[in-house]
Amino acid sequence: MMQSRNIYDTHVCRVLRVYPLTDTEKLFLFRFEDPSIGMNWRFKPGTFVELSQPGVGEVPISICSSSMRIGFFELCIRNAGRVTQKIHSLKPGDTVGIRGPYGNGFPMEKFEGRDLLLVAAGLGMAPLRSVFLYALDNRWQFGNITIINAAKTGPELLFMHELDAMRDIAEAENITILQTTTRDERWGGLKGRAATHLDKVNVDPNNTAVALCGPPHMYKSMFEELMRRGFDPRRIFVTVERRMKCGVGKCGHCNIGTAANWMYVCKDGPVFDYYDMISTPGLI
Amino acid sequence: MRYLKLPHEKRREFLIELKGYGILYAPVSISEKNFDYKKVDDVDTIRFDYNRTVLPPRKYFFPPNETLFKFDKKDCRLIDAYEDPGTFVIFGMHPCDIIGLRVLDSRFIDDQPDTYYKRRREKGIIIGIDCLPDEYCFCNIRDADFADRGFDLFLHELDDGYLIRVGSVMGHKIVDACDHLFEAIKAEDISVMTRKEREKQAMFQHYENWDNLRYLLELQDSHPLWERESEKCISCGNCTLTCPTCRCYDVQDVPELDGNGGKRIRFWDSCQYREHGLVAGGHNFRDTKLDRFKNRYQCKNAYCETMTISYCVGCGRCTQFCPTGINYRKNLMEIRGDE
Amino acid sequence: MKQVKISRPILVDHVARIEGKAGIEVMVSNKQVSSVQMNIFEGPRFFEAITVGKKVEDAVAVFPRICSFCAAAHKITAVEAAEAALGVEPSDQTKRLRELLYIGDYIESHALHLFFLAFPDLLGYHDALSMAGDYSDTVKAGIALKDVGARIQSVIGARYIHQENLLIGGFGKIPGKAQMGALKDELASLKSASELASDILINFSNWKELDSPRLHLAIAPDDGRYTMYGSHIHASSDTSFPMKDYRKHILEHVVEHSFAKHCRYDPGGSKKKNEPSIFTTGALSRYTLNKRSLTNRAKERSIMNKDHLDPSNPLSNNFAQAVELIHYIDLAHNLASELAETIDENERPVKYDPQKGGIGAVATEAPRGLLTYLLDIDGTGRIKNADVITPTAMFLPMMEKDVGRMAQSLVDGGISDPSIIAPKLETVVRSYDPCVSCSVHVTTVK
Amino acid sequence: MVETCSVCETRKPVVGVYALTSCYGCQLMIATVEKILQISEAVTFKSFHMLTSASSHGKVDIAFVEGSVSTEKDLIELKQIREDATVLVAIGACSIHGGVQSWDQGLRDYPEMYEKVYGNGEIAYEGLAAKPIDHYVKVDHYLPGCPPDEREIVYFLSTFLFGTYPERKERPVCHECRLAGNPCILIEKGEMCLGSVTTSGCNALCIGFGIPCIGCRGPTPYDTASFDALAKEFKRLGKTREEVLDRLSIFGSHDRRMRQMVEKAYGGEK
Numbered sequence A: 001m002m003q004s005r006n007i008y009d010t011h012v013c014r015v016l017r018v019y020p021l022t023d024t025e026k027l028f029l030f031r032f033e034d035p036s037i038g039m040n041w042r043f044k045p046g047t048f049v050e051l052s053q054p055g056v057g058e059v060p061i062s063i064c065s066s067s068m069r070i071g072f073f074e075l076c077i078r079n080a081g082r083v084t085q086k087i088h089s090l091k092p093g094d095t096v097g098i099r100g101p102y103g104n105g106f107p108m109e110k111f112e113g114r115d116l117l118l119v120a121a122g123l124g125m126a127p128l129r130s131v132f133l134y135a136l137d138n139r140w141q142f143g144n145i146t147i148i149n150a151a152k153t154g155p156e157l158l159f160m161h162e163l164d165a166m167r168d169i170a171e172a173e174n175i176t177i178l179q180t181t182t183r184d185e186r187w188g189g190l191k192g193r194a195a196t197h198l199d200k201v202n203v204d205p206n207n208t209a210v211a212l213c214g215p216p217h218m219y220k221s222m223f224e225e226l227m228r229r230g231f232d233p234r235r236i237f238v239t240v241e242r243r244m245k246c247g248v249g250k251c252g253h254c255n256i257g258t259a260a261n262w263m264y265v266c267k268d269g270p271v272f273d274y275y276d277m278i279s280t281p282g283l284i
Numbered sequence B: 001m002r003y004l005k006l007p008h009e010k011r012r013e014f015l016i017e018l019k020g021y022g023i024l025y026a027p028v029s030i031s032e033k034n035f036d037y038k039k040v041d042d043v044d045t046i047r048f049d050y051n052r053t054v055l056p057p058r059k060y061f062f063p064p065n066e067t068l069f070k071f072d073k074k075d076c077r078l079i080d081a082y083e084d085p086g087t088f089v090i091f092g093m094h095p096c097d098i099i100g101l102r103v104l105d106s107r108f109i110d111d112q113p114d115t116y117y118k119r120r121r122e123k124g125i126i127i128g129i130d131c132l133p134d135e136y137c138f139c140n141i142r143d144a145d146f147a148d149r150g151f152d153l154f155l156h157e158l159d160d161g162y163l164i165r166v167g168s169v170m171g172h173k174i175v176d177a178c179d180h181l182f183e184a185i186k187a188e189d190i191s192v193m194t195r196k197e198r199e200k201q202a203m204f205q206h207y208e209n210w211d212n213l214r215y216l217l218e219l220q221d222s223h224p225l226w227e228r229e230s231e232k233c234i235s236c237g238n239c240t241l242t243c244p245t246c247r248c249y250d251v252q253d254v255p256e257l258d259g260n261g262g263k264r265i266r267f268w269d270s271c272q273y274r275e276h277g278l279v280a281g282g283h284n285f286r287d288t289k290l291d292r293f294k295n296r297y298q299c300k301n302a303y304c305e306t307m308t309i310s311y312c313v314g315c316g317r318c319t320q321f322c323p324t325g326i327n328y329r330k331n332l333m334e335i336r337g338d339e
Numbered sequence C: 001m002k003q004v005k006i007s008r009p010i011l012v013d014h015v016a017r018i019e020g021k022a023g024i025e026v027m028v029s030n031k032q033v034s035s036v037q038m039n040i041f042e043g044p045r046f047f048e049a050i051t052v053g054k055k056v057e058d059a060v061a062v063f064p065r066i067c068s069f070c071a072a073a074h075k076i077t078a079v080e081a082a083e084a085a086l087g088v089e090p091s092d093q094t095k096r097l098r099e100l101l102y103i104g105d106y107i108e109s110h111a112l113h114l115f116f117l118a119f120p121d122l123l124g125y126h127d128a129l130s131m132a133g134d135y136s137d138t139v140k141a142g143i144a145l146k147d148v149g150a151r152i153q154s155v156i157g158a159r160y161i162h163q164e165n166l167l168i169g170g171f172g173k174i175p176g177k178a179q180m181g182a183l184k185d186e187l188a189s190l191k192s193a194s195e196l197a198s199d200i201l202i203n204f205s206n207w208k209e210l211d212s213p214r215l216h217l218a219i220a221p222d223d224g225r226y227t228m229y230g231s232h233i234h235a236s237s238d239t240s241f242p243m244k245d246y247r248k249h250i251l252e253h254v255v256e257h258s259f260a261k262h263c264r265y266d267p268g269g270s271k272k273k274n275e276p277s278i279f280t281t282g283a284l285s286r287y288t289l290n291k292r293s294l295t296n297r298a299k300e301r302s303i304m305n306k307d308h309l310d311p312s313n314p315l316s317n318n319f320a321q322a323v324e325l326i327h328y329i330d331l332a333h334n335l336a337s338e339l340a341e342t343i344d345e346n347e348r349p350v351k352y353d354p355q356k357g358g359i360g361a362v363a364t365e366a367p368r369g370l371l372t373y374l375l376d377i378d379g380t381g382r383i384k385n386a387d388v389i390t391p392t393a394m395f396l397p398m399m400e401k402d403v404g405r406m407a408q409s410l411v412d413g414g415i416s417d418p419s420i421i422a423p424k425l426e427t428v429v430r431s432y433d434p435c436v437s438c439s440v441h442v443t444t445v446k
Numbered sequence D: 001m002v003e004t005c006s007v008c009e010t011r012k013p014v015v016g017v018y019a020l021t022s023c024y025g026c027q028l029m030i031a032t033v034e035k036i037l038q039i040s041e042a043v044t045f046k047s048f049h050m051l052t053s054a055s056s057h058g059k060v061d062i063a064f065v066e067g068s069v070s071t072e073k074d075l076i077e078l079k080q081i082r083e084d085a086t087v088l089v090a091i092g093a094c095s096i097h098g099g100v101q102s103w104d105q106g107l108r109d110y111p112e113m114y115e116k117v118y119g120n121g122e123i124a125y126e127g128l129a130a131k132p133i134d135h136y137v138k139v140d141h142y143l144p145g146c147p148p149d150e151r152e153i154v155y156f157l158s159t160f161l162f163g164t165y166p167e168r169k170e171r172p173v174c175h176e177c178r179l180a181g182n183p184c185i186l187i188e189k190g191e192m193c194l195g196s197v198t199t200s201g202c203n204a205l206c207i208g209f210g211i212p213c214i215g216c217r218g219p220t221p222y223d224t225a226s227f228d229a230l231a232k233e234f235k236r237l238g239k240t241r242e243e244v245l246d247r248l249s250i251f252g253s254h255d256r257r258m259r260q261m262v263e264k265a266y267g268g269e270k
């Protein structure tokens, strides 16, 4: 991991491309201004960066591109407030500050040799895309893969077109892509919450690593459903969100847990396993 | 360890000597009943009998308000705005505060060290002094009533002077440079010191072992105390802002009128404020005063691994400086089922 | 002879560069100005009514909010009225600090009025900001003077608008010697800048159309010093009355076209010739009645420029303010020098018992003229009755007269274009330095 | 607002400073900030009656509105300003919290008071009980204070010039009181300090002068003010319900929770 001397200092990155994804989300492709930093910059799926726009502020954003691509990375950003609104106004050629990557990321080494089940709801697709693309880039290390992408409506499905376009080649590679909406009358595809489509997956519960990301209320039902189907709780992983100002376990905003088990989402997470999730009050 | 004696009549000279190392900060009286660390010009204003300062000494390493960076929007680069305070001396730190600072070190100087804190930490000379507990102190329970490291010099009051423990290379240098002020320790000095230690121990009001507290806090999550006590809270944040081990901060960008320049500042935050757990979209992970109130008790009683003690060092500030008189120690004892 | 016909009234919707929101409406029929109204749109805020029943400490914290330009004047006068009611005698140091604070208000207020509100008019700009290009030194001097006035108030009062560090009986915290020393030096460096305002005004003579003898009211200095304090109010008609009796002599009444009331002076006595009459108050009145007590530098200036200080012409008020600027910079410098030596930072406010109750009536000279407060405090330390009369309410009728005079003479001179007349009328209004929000404070509930 | 960002990047933002019913302190504060000359170069003041006679009506990017709505005329003006402005900033206690003129809000009958002062039908204008402007129009940003702090005025303008907008302060004055290194006078002297329920931003100015906060920056937003707990503490210190209500009402009378929470603390007793 690259470590600048001042941990809060950022590297200048330039926006290469901006793709609008939905009404509120855009995908940004960045390149490090200094190529030598870019070439040495590595991250794990599930980690995040602190993205800053001097004069406006700094926000944590998951990296959503494949960690195999070097010198570039992608962020999928929702226009949610002050900073992200400003980021949304950026055009190719504009610059931002980046520091990181931060967080533990998904334990990809533990996933190797297993089937993968990725379940994303809403913005959850952003960090899971990184896992998914990583798995595609290292296809031989994994068994069957299913990805479930859920949102309220079709137009809100993140990376809907990208996943759609992959469908054919995916099938050839034993990858099942399920996209579902919960509240879209006009949506022609699957309907209902992600948990309702678990019978359509092509993975073996006995030998599957599960990665989940979505709104907090999704986890409980998802856990129950997975457990009922015999997925091994030791191999269920979740990535969560909290307020963060530093990303390195100092500012205190992302604290979770109790006196007996005190953690910081930015350092001890954002990826947690099933047992952390159920035993840490306030984590779900 | 090296031990020396500083006779009372040499104290003043010693303090003036200390000023030679940089700005001298020491406890002084700031109002009728309160003390704080302040820059000291006249060493006679130093209060040796203070109980506790309003703000903990962390303010010299982790300032309440500090500029991290300056920037110019045009090239998107951040320019480190660390201001070197030069060498400075903090005189009069009590053991709990010395240990509190080491607790802070464990968070700020880890594998990703906070460079601002670390650079200042390297500039600070710490002279500790022993104290007598009052009704708010429970550092003994927290294992923070005796500092065995984390200082350059430490003074124990004797009847006619101070027994000094030298705790660092810097400490040796300081005493070497003015060795004419010191005397060798005599046997009776040691017996005076042990007597004083015993007296101090006898002054503490509680002697429980709180090792199980962490688990009880978890188990007692629906104890009626939480409702009752959090209702009294006015969310002023005093308890956290005066705590020697609290370290939450917020960061804000302050742009300039020219539309380009500006600075990124950070300032102390408190988990007792609504904003602390708020994320975009309005979801708040600690939405109620009750949640926030509990959060502090959990955080302060978590286990600081590097120090093998809890994050709370028992200095008593959060109780003394709570405007509505919420008594933190008493509450913890109630959670433990103590009377 | 050319026929002058103005069918529409001459209207100024919103007089710019004064404090507050007011308009002018002049009706002309048959070449005669038939009515003049200063329309005050500022909403009423009922200060005297809402403070009734409130604790006197809370009330004196609220009164300065009548007006930002003379917040210090309101605060000091209200506090002193409360002290008069409760029989509190503040220390000499407190009095001196208050006087310096008050002078800070004068310097700031006069500098703002002259440099920011009045000069753009005379020099042909919309505002001081656009004037800054051509008259950069002038604007800078104005800013420096305003700043020192603000600084004096911030050092003593905590800030320069709504000074909270001013309590019944004293101060929350007393500034240090070093702060006073710094003020002293800053004031010393501004002596020549303080003459700049009069330098500029020398080039502009009063409009003769406005000449008309008038009645002036001002506080007479007790100790021969030209300040805002004194126990008696003098009139240029050679009458006078004790300030605490102001309610008998300064009479307020409602007029239809404004939320501000109008005032008249009743010299008292039985003689019928002493009918209540309109009057003016402010820098020109103070100068007219007390000029002997000015500092030497200010006196010299005024003697050299008598023409600009004609008591019969309202435009002289600008020059009188300029003279006061010189005077008060000197006075502030003296006071700051003295305090820098003697100030006792540890002095505590005088203790008092608000439940003692009583009535206190006090008048002081605010930058714009006489300001009076009457507080009646009951046996629980609450306000039973409050009465405030502000300078603007006092001189409003006179100002309307002058606006009418100006309009009439322009009409007489064959000018009919409202867009030419209106700015001239605004200039007349501005010369009074009216404080519109002050004027709408408003009045006693019986 | 998004529009301003694009606007700012291409040309000087057009700014209007307007007053409804107030003491004019907010405008005076804007007019007298140290950097006013720099500000006047960075923005175009389309309307600023106190400062310039070149004031006119019409569209502005940013409108600063001081003062409460206290007359029919205020209300008409306010609605026009809202229509003309992309971003509307409520500035000062009057505009945000109704100001000291709302001290008696709900206690005294407005028409009665009006009549007592002006008599019946003697005056040609219509008065209204003072209200914060967001009772009538949407407010984008709040810049509190009586008067506002110079640094905050500069901060607000700077964020707009940067194409973003200000972060809202919601921490209480106590926060800054600690950061400033003051001792707490509520604890030490038992004085009725309103710091804990008052929006910060003044650096605890008054407490620095040894004077309890009277709440001039108004109650902390988002219903975070614990009036009940504070009132209980005041009660313990021997303050009466009336005293506490009067003090809290100077700047907080329009807070919908305040009265009720104080009543709760005093348990209905007088």
Ligand SMILES: Cc1cc2nc3c(=O)[nH]c(=O)nc-3n(C[C@H](O)[C@H](O)[C@H](O)COP(=O)(O)OP(=O)(O)OC[C@H]3O[C@@H](n4cnc5c(N)ncnc54)[C@H](O)[C@@H]3O)c2cc1C
Pocket (backbone or CB within 6 Å): A048, A057, A058, A059, A060, A061, A062, A063, A076, A077, A078, A079, A080, A081, A082, A083, A084, A085, A123, A126, A127, A240, A241, A242, A243, A244, A245, A270, B278, B279, B280, B281
């Ligand atoms: C580990 C992690 C990964 C994330 N990944 C993504 C992502 O891939 N795409 C995406 O669009 N969003 C992501 N978010 C959420 C994103 O950080 C917030 O939407 C963003 O901070 C909102 O900031 P703002 O200034 O636009 O909004 P405002 O509401 O104006 O926020 C103001 C300040 O609050 C803080 N804040 C607000 N919300 C959050 C939040 N949810 N998390 C942390 N701090 C917050 C920020 O520090 C910000 O400066 C992630 C958050 C975390 C913690």
Ligand code: SF4
Pocket (backbone or CB within 6 Å): B232, B233, B234, B235, B236, B237, B238, B239, B240, B272, B318, B321, B322, B323, B324, B325, B326
């Ligand atoms: S000091 Fe007391 S009142 Fe203030 S936040 Fe802490 S517990 Fe609450």
Ligand code: SF4
Pocket (backbone or CB within 6 Å): B236, B238, B323, D173, D174, D175, D177, D178, D182, D183, D184, D185, D186, D187, D193, D194, D195, D196, D204, D207, D213
């Ligand atoms: S109650 Fe007042 S004095 Fe105490 S901390 Fe809060 S603001 Fe400061």
Ligand code: SF4
Pocket (backbone or CB within 6 Å): C164, D146, D173, D198, D199, D202, D203, D204, D205, D206, D207, D212, D213, D214, D215, D216, D217, D218
């Ligand atoms: S301390 Fe309170 S009263 Fe004083 S300026 Fe701040 S908010 Fe206003």
